[in-house]
Amino acid sequence: MHEPAGAPHPNDVASDPERQRRLRDAAHRKRRRVDPRIVAANMLVLAEKLGSLDDSAMEAELDRARFPEKDRRFVIQLVRGALRHQARLDAAWTRYSHRPVYAVHPLVRAAMRIGSFQLLHLSRVPAYAAVDASVRLVKSKLGSGVGGFVNGVLRKVAEKGFTATLPERVDGPLAYCVQTLSFPAWLVERWRQRYGDECCMNLCETLNERAAPTLRVNVTKSPPAAVIAELAAENIAAAPGRYSPVALTTARLGPVLGSAAHASGLVTIQGEASQLVGLLARQGRGDSVLEMCAGVGGKSFHALERAHGELRLTTADMSPGRLTRMLGEAARLGLPLPARVAMDMREIPPSWARRFNCVLLDAPCSTFGAIRKHPDVKWRPEERLADVRRDQQSLVAAALEAVKPGGEVVYSVCSCESEEVEEILDFAVSGRAGSRRCRAVDLRERLPESCHAALLPRPSLLQTWPGALELDGMSAFVLEVTA
Ligand SMILES: C[S@@+](CC[C@H](N)C(=O)[O-])C[C@H]1O[C@@H](n2cnc3c(N)ncnc32)[C@H](O)[C@@H]1O
Secondary structure (H helix, E strand, O other), X not given: OOOOXXXXXXXXXXXXXXXXXXXXXHHHHHOOOOOHHHHHHHHHHXXXXXXXXXXXXXXXXXHHHOOOHHHHHHHHHHHHHHHHOHHHHHHHHHOOOOOOHHHOXXXXXXXXXXXXXXXXXXXXXXXXXXXXXXXXXXXXXXXXXXXXXXXXXXXXXXXXXXXXXXXXXXXXXXXXXXXXXXXXXXXXXXXXXXXXXXXXXXHHHHHOOOOOOEEXXXXXOOOHHHHHHHXXXXXXXXXXXXXXXXXXXXXXXXXXXXXXXXXXXXXXXOOHXXXXXXXXXXXXXXXXXXXXXXXXXXXXXXXXXXXXXXXXXXXXXXXXXXXXXXXXXXXXXXXXXXXXXXXXXXXXXXXXXXXXXXXXXXXXXXXXXXXXXXXXXXXXXXXXXXXXXXXXXXXXXXXXXXXXXXXXXXEEEOOOOHHHOHHHXXXXXXXXXXOOOXXXXXXXOOOOHHHHHHHOOEOOEEEEOOOOOOOOOEEEEXXXXXX
């Protein structure tokens, strides 16, 4: 019997998506996969070497390992957990080691931290699996003698559990925050001086918790109430956020990432504090907008959603890899792909001078307001703050240069440190940022009234301080260019 022309043949894999998926899964099972714990330990080594570990570096490593979603999330959990609890994990394993933390090879340190984190914080991981992966990794790279050392120490941790006595709040903020909550001493001292002992301890406790997943509704597709119903149809409970009119909160990220609502661009994972920054820009239909440090486009796509796609948007970032990730995101959200330029924006090209109605500057920063999601940043050296501030000054000067008279710069950072916020605002309005003159805009008209008392310490400054609110720490202001 002949098949009608064009109909799929029973053996035609290309025409049968279900069969394709089964074959892919089988091939995946067959291929000896790397243990996620080994990838996690290698990432810790990288984080220590670079002084930080950004999402793009992590994503690139995970892509290379070709992990399924479950393993990707396990790696991220291990890396973030080991960095979040680093000091107390070190206190646990060094009790059984004759060598101090920084006298061992970086790979040994990472393997000990990953192993101890599983043994002490993850109840569902069997002890043998936690110990074995660390030992195999070290043995393969540094020889069986070092492997034996890791084996001996981790077996003791598995057997005895956490035996060190940790300071409590009554023992004072320095001991409690450094040893029990794993924050560097210099940062604790800085926050004690600025906020006082009680607030400093509250802040460190909050920054060690997991942030509740928050979604931004893509209003070009559906209003928030309808999206809540769509998610409910997929057994995902979501509720309106507290401050942002387009925010939804939910319990777990995994189900959202696997949902049809996410795949079809109804929602994007974005914290509520970042969403509030997205509401600050005054943007008219067809305005020309530049996002200078656009990353993967979180703020750019929010701007496009607010304008129903009707902006002339240019995005720039010094990382071409991040800009590339916008391709898939624009398609998922059903939004026009912005123009993308990979370059250092501390100086703008001459043709961009006085060209844009609005410049969004989500500046590189200490990221101390987002330690819940990026615990690596607390281990950066203190001196880095000065470099960060220098870059922020250059970037804000370049942003003012790119704006038309009467246009605006929206400056934001994931931080509440005065060097990165108040001092940058003062630098801009005092005229030290170059020839352009500007003034700080009153933000009360731009934000819902529910934000005014809690989030505007003064009318021209948005600040979400994580010690008291269920939000990441963000600060933002808007500069109107007057001449
Ligand atoms: C806070 S992230 C931006 C996140 C992005 N706005 C979002 O919402 O997804 C800062 C970005 O600034 C970029 N960056 C840092 N220094 C830069 C520079 N001198 N010029 C251009 N981009 C820079 C980094 O690559 C990073 O993507």
